[in-house]
Amino acid sequence: MGIEQTMIGTGGALLAVRPINEITALQAGTGSEFALLQLPVHEDGETGQSFRPMSWAITSATEHPAEAAQLLDCLQGNLDAAEILQAERGIPANQDVVQHIRDGLSPSSS
Numbered sequence: 001m002g003i004e005q006t007m008i009g010t011g012g013a014l015l016a017v018r019p020i021n022e023i024t025a026l027q028a029g030t031g032s033e034f035a036l037l038q039l040p041v042h043e044d045g046e047t048g049q050s051f052r053p054m055s056w057a058i059t060s061a062t063e064h065p066a067e068a069a070q071l072l073d074c075l076q077g078n079l080d081a082a083e084i085l086q087a088e089r090g091i092p093a094n095q096d097v098v099q100h101i102r103d104g105l106s107p108s109s110s
Helices: 022-030 064-078 079-085 094-106
Strands: none
Touching: 064 079, 064 094, 079 094
16 A cells, blocks of 8 residues: 555545655655644653664674675765665764755755
8 A cells, every 4th residue: 555545645634643754755646735743742842752763784694794784884874875865764873974965855854
């Protein structure tokens, strides 16, 4: 099922908690405009929400540990790769990458 077939994509829901990178696909697939909203926070500023970020991993059973490590290093720190991925998989953990792509991000990505 594509994102445009979900409740939020078909207009069957007013709002939804979805991964941030889906907003571009929602807008393209439905022709509708969507806005990012912050989840409610407690008075002390704590969100009370816990979301795991995108993560990369290498299985210990891989036959190619060095190559797998090179791939992860590229995905996390290579500025050319960052220009392709942008924030598609969430905000990068590497702050040098964040600084490199920040000016090129669309309002829905930043």
